[in-house]
Amino acid sequence: MRAPITRGPSPSAGTSGKRTPSDRENRIGLRRKVSDPPPQEGPDMLNSVISETIAGTVLGGDDAGHGQPFVEGEGFVPLSFFVDRLETLRQRSEGGLYAWTVGEIFTFDMLGDLGEIIACAPTLGHAMRQLAQGLPMLQSGAETSFTVIDDEARLSYRVLDPEIWPRRGDAEITLSLAQNICMRFGMPRGALRQVGLEYVPDRDPSECARHLRVMPRFDQTENYVAFPARFLSNPSVTGSAGTQEFSERSRALLDRLSRRQSRLATGELVRARILRHIGRGSLGQASIASELGMSDRSLRRKLSVEATSYHDILEECRRAQGEALLTRTERSLGDIAHALGYSDQTAFSRAFSRWFSMCPSEIRKSARQPAAGDLRPGLAG
The missing domain is CATH 1.10.10.60 (Homeodomain-like)
Known part of the structure; x- marks a missing residue:
């Protein structure tokens, strides 16, 4: 206190x-x-809310029963509830790595429609842009962007609501998910150039640095992962759909997001x-x-x-x-x-x-x- x-x-x-x-x-x-x-x-x-499926996967089944009907029959839980529970799990975990490791086990099917579209992306570049555009399907109240400047690509993320704090685990699991997707398109684990986090370290960051193979930069204005842009042309290691099918499904997802926003x-x-x-x-x-x-x-x-x-x-x-x-x-x-x-x-x-x-x-x-x-x-x- x-x-x-x-x-x-x-x-x-x-x-x-x-x-x-x-x-x-x-x-x-x-x-x-x-x-x-x-x-x-x-x-x-x-x-702000987050997908009940995501919350249940991250927090465990016992904490998944706080959902509420949202739109199109999907279940969501308050983002503040999810962030609070995730912080507790993070604090209890060895080295504080819980969120980083959980983000690595996500499969595309766990991400619902967004995951299906990312899975059929022709290249990593298409997949990362889709993640940035489509994350609101899984979570509201956040800002996600994907940029490419010269030879560096960056996926940035931040929760907009200043009242939801601390939110270290939420940032870590989102960046870990982004790295997970990169690896599924053939980017080596140690290829990250930078990892930025909006919080100041609450423990010795050396364990986190060993896990990520790069020392994070703390107290940033947003959370981000940066990696060489040359990997953006990588195809999925598991195969992908054609560009036309990907584009059609991507447009359909954006239409759903637009309809959702019109209800607010x-x-x-x-x-x-x-x-x-x-x-x-x-x-x-x-x-x-x-x-x-x-x-x-x-x-x-x-x-x-x-x-x-x-x-x-x-x-x-x-x-x-x-x-x-x-x-x-x-x-x-x-x-x-x-x-x-x-x-x-x-x-x-x-x-x-x-x-x-x-x-x-x-x-x-x-x-x-x-x-x-x-x-x-x-x-x-």
Whole structure:
């Protein structure tokens, strides 16, 4: 436990576009003023879920019974539940390698329709692009990308919701899955050039480095594996379907993803876009509206129907992501203010003082201060 921070008034909450803060917000030692309403248990910021099949495979059958109907008859479990259980298994495992080793045993059929499409990919390049595009079929609330720059290919992944933390095992199992696919297309095990992880090491990383055959880079802005681009032309070692069949199945999967997204509340779509953009792109309402394929006016109207506004959602995301950056990283206050889209550090400090009744530097100091009897160091990812 760590010394608590007294929290000031929170942004407005509700349903659909708005959300009610949950007890997870107290994980880093934050608590409300006595005059504030008690926190209510609720979904995470993005209602993120993961395939019940994947959860059952990773966690074991006993933990697979928390599914809920989602779309098209598929069973999903809350991503926060999965991540919490996986962290426990990781901590108990020898060398903390549980997630790395489990990711290596996945077979294509365990990944459902996405796995079937990857299995018939004509080359590793096609397979990795399909993984990046199709991962939302298995898990929501995350961002996955695949890029090729010069002679290096990179698969990047991160959970968008800052409230889902720690999430070391989730990052490790996803990167391990990517490496697993690479090896099924003939890439040698020791071919990884880089492995990046968003958390700071919680133990001696030498065991992990021996397993991966490369020392990971920690405290990165996202999780990633990088390998030589020459392997992208490798065909599957087990054979693959023709390019036309692969393309048709890939388009069908993207159509399903598009239909799934169309069912989401506008507020959820906006929240996810903002969390993607923080520190990486414009946080302006017009920019987000354009990405969602609608006008600024149309976006305002849709959010109004859901009893929320762009400003409310932006402030909610700023507060949650700001807490994370202050308490989990060593980034300067100026850098954090810029990442959150504030005009200057003064505006950033004023907003956080209003929310938490403490300035940003005090929030950071308090979150790192051990409580009485706690001899552990400050917060580590």
